[in-house]
Amino acid sequence: xxxxxxxxxxxxxxxxxxxLLLVSMIVFSxxxxxxxxxxxxxxxxxxxxxxxxxxxxxxxxxQPAIIRxxxxxxxxxxxxxxxxxxxxxxxxxxxxxxLPESLLLAGLTTAVSVPLALALGIVAAxxxxxxxxxxxxxxxxxxxxxxEFLVATAGVLxxxxxxxxxxxxxxxxxxxxxxxxxxxxxxxxxxxxxxxxAQMARMTRAAxxxxxxxxxxxxxxxxxxxxxxxxxxxxxxxAVGPIANAIALSLSYLLGxxxxxxxxxxxxxxxxxxxxxxxxxxxxxxxACAMIFSAGYLGLVLIADVCSILSNPKLRRS
Amino acid sequence: MKHDESRGSTWQATxxxxxxxxxxxxxxxxxxxxxxxASPLAAAADTPRVGGRIRVxxxxxxxxxxxxxxxxxxxxxxxxxxxxxxxxxxxDSRLGAQPGLAEQITSDDATxxxxxxxxxxxxxxxxxxxxxxxxxxxxxxxxxxxxSQAFTIAQQFADVRASGPDQIQIRLTAANLDLPVILxxxxxxxxxxxxxxxxxxxxxxxxxxVDFNPGVRTVGRRNPNYWKPGRPYLExxxxxxxxxxxxxxxxxxxxxxxxxxGVNPRSVQRIRASGDCxxxxxxSGLYTDLVMRxxxxxxxxADFVMAMxxxxxxxxxxxxxxxxxxxxxxDQPVPPSSRYFNPQIPQRVYDPDRARFHLRRADxxxxxxxxxxxxxxxxxxxxxxxxxxxxxxRVGLDLAVDRVPPDGYWSNQWRKHPLTFGNVNPRPTVDxxxxxxxxxxxxxNECGWKNxxxxxxxxxxxxxxxxxxxxQMYWEMQAIVHDQCGLAxxxxxxxLDGLDRRLKGYGSIPIGGLMGYNFAEYVWLDT
Numbered sequence: 001x002x003x004x005x006x007x008x009x010x011x012x013x014x015x016x017x018x019x020l021l022l023v024s025m026i027v028f029s030x031x032x033x034x035x036x037x038x039x040x041x042x043x044x045x046x047x048x049x050x051x052x053x054x055x056x057x058x059x060x061x062x063q064p065a066i067i068r069x070x071x072x073x074x075x076x077x078x079x080x081x082x083x084x085x086x087x088x089x090x091x092x093x094x095x096x097x098x099l100p101e102s103l104l105l106a107g108l109t110t111a112v113s114v115p116l117a118l119a120l121g122i123v124a125a126x127x128x129x130x131x132x133x134x135x136x137x138x139x140x141x142x143x144x145x146x147x148e149f150l151v152a153t154a155g156v157l158x159x160x161x162x163x164x165x166x167x168x169x170x171x172x173x174x175x176x177x178x179x180x181x182x183x184x185x186x187x188x189x190x191x192x193x194x195x196x197x198a199q200m201a202r203m204t205r206a207a208x209x210x211x212x213x214x215x216x217x218x219x220x221x222x223x224x225x226x227x228x229x230x231x232x233x234x235x236x237x238x239a240v241g242p243i244a245n246a247i248a249l250s251l252s253y254l255l256g257x258x259x260x261x262x263x264x265x266x267x268x269x270x271x272x273x274x275x276x277x278x279x280x281x282x283x284x285x286x287x288a289c290a291m292i293f294s295a296g297y298l299g300l301v302l303i304a305d306v307c308s309i310l311s312n313p314k315l316r317r318s
Numbered sequence: 319m320k321h322d323e324s325r326g327s328t329w330q331a332t333x334x335x336x337x338x339x340x341x342x343x344x345x346x347x348x349x350x351x352x353x354x355x356a357s358p359l360a361a362a363a364d365t366p367r368v369g370g371r372i373r374v375x376x377x378x379x380x381x382x383x384x385x386x387x388x389x390x391x392x393x394x395x396x397x398x399x400x401x402x403x404x405x406x407x408x409x410d411s412r413l414g415a416q417p418g419l420a421e422q423i424t425s426d427d428a429t430x431x432x433x434x435x436x437x438x439x440x441x442x443x444x445x446x447x448x449x450x451x452x453x454x455x456x457x458x459x460x461x462x463x464x465x466s467q468a469f470t471i472a473q474q475f476a477d478v479r480a481s482g483p484d485q486i487q488i489r490l491t492a493a494n495l496d497l498p499v500i501l502x503x504x505x506x507x508x509x510x511x512x513x514x515x516x517x518x519x520x521x522x523x524x525x526x527x528v529d530f531n532p533g534v535r536t537v538g539r540r541n542p543n544y545w546k547p548g549r550p551y552l553e554x555x556x557x558x559x560x561x562x563x564x565x566x567x568x569x570x571x572x573x574x575x576x577x578x579x580g581v582n583p584r585s586v587q588r589i590r591a592s593g594d595c596x597x598x599x600x601x602s603g604l605y606t607d608l609v610m611r612x613x614x615x616x617x618x619x620a621d622f623v624m625a626m627x628x629x630x631x632x633x634x635x636x637x638x639x640x641x642x643x644x645x646x647x648x649d650q651p652v653p654p655s656s657r658y659f660n661p662q663i664p665q666r667v668y669d670p671d672r673a674r675f676h677l678r679r680a681d682x683x684x685x686x687x688x689x690x691x692x693x694x695x696x697x698x699x700x701x702x703x704x705x706x707x708x709x710x711x712r713v714g715l716d717l718a719v720d721r722v723p724p725d726g727y728w729s730n731q732w733r734k735h736p737l738t739f740g741n742v743n744p745r746p747t748v749d750x751x752x753x754x755x756x757x758x759x760x761x762x763n764e765c766g767w768k769n770x771x772x773x774x775x776x777x778x779x780x781x782x783x784x785x786x787x788x789x790q791m792y793w794e795m796q797a798i799v800h801d802q803c804g805l806a807x808x809x810x811x812x813x814l815d816g817l818d819r820r821l822k823g824y825g826s827i828p829i830g831g832l833m834g835y836n837f838a839e840y841v842w843l844d845t
Contacts, residue, residue: 034726035726035729035730036726036729036730040726040729041726041729051465051469054462054465055465058463058465084381086380086381086382086532087381087382087383087384087532089381089532094381097531097534153564153568156565156568156572157568160568160571160572160574161568161571161572161592164572164573167572167574168565168568168569168571168572168574169558169560169565169569169572169574169575171574263561263562263565264562264565265565266375266558266559266560266565266569268531268533268534272533273381273533276380276381276533277381278725279380279725280380280381280382282381285381
């Protein structure tokens, strides 16, 4: 029985790899559909036909698309995703500088939002139907409904511009103190939490309630097991699968979806790198970012799957 | 990002010292173009203080950020480069040329120029400045492989060579009296002989580059050996880019940055209302224009062009779109602040009757609906287009406003349709402005306009040493553009910067924001 788990996981990884290959084709073909190219973007208003042709040849943009794709894919597989068309630096170096920043922001947000969402969801499930549940439902639903740029902008106006408590930008600091980190990261982390917490809390609530409605939970109640014990010891372990999935979906948003927050706070993360790459038609960077986001997403979903499998004996056997 | 703010050099057209130069030319037969350097400010009341650190946010920062003067294309690039490099000359507040690394620039015929270099100037690594550095810095722009933004301008350098231990000679392909002013441009900043790696910078400028991370930040630290004794004043400057205008203004008001450029007229009140910050306004030659392609239908029709010019309600555009932070323009590109501005051309005003008359003569097919392509890439063009649409509907002309995203606008939309909007930055000389955007064979001739008389005057003016005659030529050219060119120019935008009140020494160099990108050597921080 336990022998099948590694093979199951191996199968999932194989599927993920195949998915990534498909994604690479889609990313490549869609980015080729963007009007204009890096040569035009670099020359801008100064683009003359002669200058364009020279720059295209220099950047290798005059090759047929299929050759460029194979070349790029080969590079990706051997760990050389090419050089940025904008400044000629290796894409790996550029992303290497930005990815830790994005992971830091995502990590801080996760550290705040996951416990918060779990607590909110479980409490709402325990007291479902009560005024507390309704208040939590309304709050979380409004959090989903309010776009994060509004939260971020309002936060900046109140806490940075008016009160001067927090920073309107999140800077790269060489040796930040705890105070500087709090000042710089509070607003972006809170804005991102608004976006991801609600979804996770709603799913947690639904999953736990689903379990509480099962006959075994009823039996536990009839036997006189207290509410907290029923929820935490009986229902929650059975709800791990759907909750892990909800968390994975929400967290995958934190890499690519943080773009609005990264823009508002001028945060040097991967998402902003990707947007810069779009406007500069810097395809190697753009494609590498898209692949990283897809890989991150697939990785999180894979972890969630594994959690479901491990927590559910039925899936384990199948 | 304001794309075009960007592409190309940013310059305008007045220069007091040149007038002096020309006077000397006629008197003595030699051009002595440069005087003693001066601050572009009126005498500062306070004594500058050395020390302190500021953070400056420009309008954009991305992977295309560069320390290579040849590649500079955005205001952030120019600001970064003027921070670490120096040029042979520097702009003053009238866009004249002041001495920089060149102590003196002289010429008898405006074709062969002799540049005497300042002695004792050192690069940040201690290497003394030599003629070889200057020769390399100027000639590399001619190499197509460098892909310099100044490629076209540099074609007039026929030959640049060392002619002594502190002296070089520049031979031009044709006489050009504007050379000292051209050399003040950011693209002609001086780098070390043989430099090809621009991951960091070794210049002779006021700040040493201690960190350069494209798309993130540039940090400059005070150069104690700067060739202007006592300057610069700040210990450290961090330069970042914030693309979103409201985020940029928020950062200023929150005290996270002390200086920003690219302030929208709508944010002026907000900045003024805060006690800590202020707005610095610089009238300039920057304009957003309606481009009517002369090789397309119906915009190639002279009556249609004239009708559109009369349909611009300039007063209303000035009031509603620029909120007063602009001056009226008269369908020609030389701003009133230029000493070559022609005040005798009557100001064209909104005149629906004349517009109707010309529209009838243009004989448009009935029920025709024409689209104006506007984009945030051309500053405020969407708002201007809306006002034009409104006045056109009142004379029965049906115009649509097609709003397109800034991304790719300059490559795919601008000049590709009958009606689009352009955006032209200040140029330091009238000649550069006319040569770039109005000469028949220029690749940037926006409306595809061709006028032999105009071209002839342009070439003649370039070498005309009698300043009065030269002015007459420029006046006639402005009148030709005003009457015949397919461009409608409603206003000259003012350049708006926002700054912390504690920042002193700030002034205007009307080539662009951030004190013509030269703030670094002038500003200091009051405590």
